[in-house]
Amino acid sequence: MRRVLVTGGAGYIGSHTCLELLNAGFEITVVDNLSNSTEESLQRVSTLTGKEIAFVEVDLQDVRGLDTVFSKGDFETVIHFAALKAVGESVSQPLQYYQNNVTGTINLCQAMQSHGVTDLVFSSSATVYGLPKILPLTEQSETLIHEVTNPYGRTKLMVEFVLKDWQRACPEMNIALLRYFNPVGAHVSGQIGEDPSGLPNNLLPYVSQVAVGKLEKLGVFGDDYETSDGTGVRDYIHVVDLAVGHVLAVKKLSEKPGVVTYNLGTGIGYSVFQIIAAFEEASGRKIPFEILPRRTGDIAACYADPSLAKLELGWTANRGIQEMCVDGWRWQSNNPNGYAS
Ligand code: NAD
Ligand code: WQD
Numbered sequence: 001m002r003r004v005l006v007t008g009g010a011g012y013i014g015s016h017t018c019l020e021l022l023n024a025g026f027e028i029t030v031v032d033n034l035s036n037s038t039e040e041s042l043q044r045v046s047t048l049t050g051k052e053i054a055f056v057e058v059d060l061q062d063v064r065g066l067d068t069v070f071s072k073g074d075f076e077t078v079i080h081f082a083a084l085k086a087v088g089e090s091v092s093q094p095l096q097y098y099q100n101n102v103t104g105t106i107n108l109c110q111a112m113q114s115h116g117v118t119d120l121v122f123s124s125s126a127t128v129y130g131l132p133k134i135l136p137l138t139e140q141s142e143t144l145i146h147e148v149t150n151p152y153g154r155t156k157l158m159v160e161f162v163l164k165d166w167q168r169a170c171p172e173m174n175i176a177l178l179r180y181f182n183p184v185g186a187h188v189s190g191q192i193g194e195d196p197s198g199l200p201n202n203l204l205p206y207v208s209q210v211a212v213g214k215l216e217k218l219g220v221f222g223d224d225y226e227t228s229d230g231t232g233v234r235d236y237i238h239v240v241d242l243a244v245g246h247v248l249a250v251k252k253l254s255e256k257p258g259v260v261t262y263n264l265g266t267g268i269g270y271s272v273f274q275i276i277a278a279f280e281e282a283s284g285r286k287i288p289f290e291i292l293p294r295r296t297g298d299i300a301a302c303y304a305d306p307s308l309a310k311l312e313l314g315w316t317a318n319r320g321i322q323e324m325c326v327d328g329w330r331w332q333s334n335n336p337n338g339y340a341s
Helices: 012-023 040-049 063-072 087-092 094-114 151-169 203-211 239-253 272-283 307-313 321-334
Strands: 003-007 028-032 054-057 075-080 119-125 174-180 182-184 218-221 236-238 259-264 289-292
Touching: 003 012, 012 028, 012 040, 012 075, 012 239, 028 063, 063 094, 075 094, 075 239, 087 094, 087 151, 094 119, 094 151, 119 151, 119 239, 151 174, 151 259, 174 239, 182 203, 182 239, 203 218, 203 272, 203 321, 218 272, 236 239, 236 321, 239 259, 239 307, 259 307, 272 321
Parallel strands: 003 028, 003 075, 028 054, 075 119, 119 174, 174 259, 182 236, 218 289
Antiparallel strands: none
16 A cells, blocks of 8 residues: 655644554655644654654645655655634635645645646535535535635635646546535544644634633624524534545545545534533533624534435444544543643
8 A cells, every 4th residue: 555645634633634544554644834733743643553654844835845755755645634724814814825725735736746646635624615505515515606704715615626627637636525514522542632722713622621721711603593592503523533534535536536525524513502511511511601793704504414425435424422522522631731731
């Protein structure tokens, strides 16, 4: 089995995927500029698996550096996680987001092309569906660039178009576009997990930091949506289930399918209040909260129809909301300051 190159492999989803790839017998090289991660995550993955990870600190803007990585490796597949992902920051720094996420991907594709690497798995997002008109969302649901609610989301949809055009021009390419819903939780060991810098943007990291006592209370962004209890509903997916989905996508590409697109979600939506209750049960801690106005750009509800991934990858999300919260809490309580603790 030849090597898999993992861009952004030191990050949250990347580190969990590295672990699953190693356990599945793949050899891996990680490139990451460590702009939102630390090498400690990879050291812990090595310890957990007893296997080595080749790590190169490279920025995807560094065309020469990338070329050197490809010259030294014999890669069959690339899994491309490396991106900036803070929605609010993308509104204030759009050029940085388009440069990093879109140009970075094009640099990667060019390096793949010059070194004859044909298989690519791309981290897309449910955000490409914009404002859902019909739920659950299938891969056929509309993706309209002007309806995506922020520049970060538009970088994901733009890259999807870039990759489809590339594959049309180069039919030997095989590309899996994986649209993640809301990844949460952590590896069962409590050794690796999500380590946001600064104030968390997403619900679960915020709730865990309230539970551990680092933050005083959660702000609930709106309780007047047309949902069962008025709070926003999302399809939370355990990060280990998501990581396993990548291993199956890598295997799928060896069938030479051209471009394939899969929703990776559970198909079940939970409200903010349901998440608070599940996390209180998992942690045995009270989560104080206050109701705040709606957050700009938020949608009422979003959840997947994940049946295509089941049919074509043989993938289903096996871990439920309680396991997501228990595993997330184990990581947070063992590592109150993330990898720095
Ligand atoms: P993360 O920030 O933890 O991981 C991204 C990694 O990429 C980091 O280690 C960062 O240092 C690295 N990186 C960023 N720009 C780089 C560059 N120019 N060169 C080299 N390395 C670079 O984020 P994550 O949550 O693990 O997300 C991984 C991917 O999944 C991203 O593409 C993200 O957009 C996508 N995604 C994430 C979510 C989510 O909620 N976490 C949902 C949907 C899609
Ligand atoms: C979930 C729910 C909030 C924080 C974002 C990106 C998306 C994707 C995943 C990468 C919503 C509510 C949240 C808080 C709250 N990322 N909430 N208080 O908005 O579904 O998706 O992350 O691709 O692109 O937009 O996730 O975790 O931010 O919010 O009440 O402090 O929790 O309003 O209903 P979201 P989230």
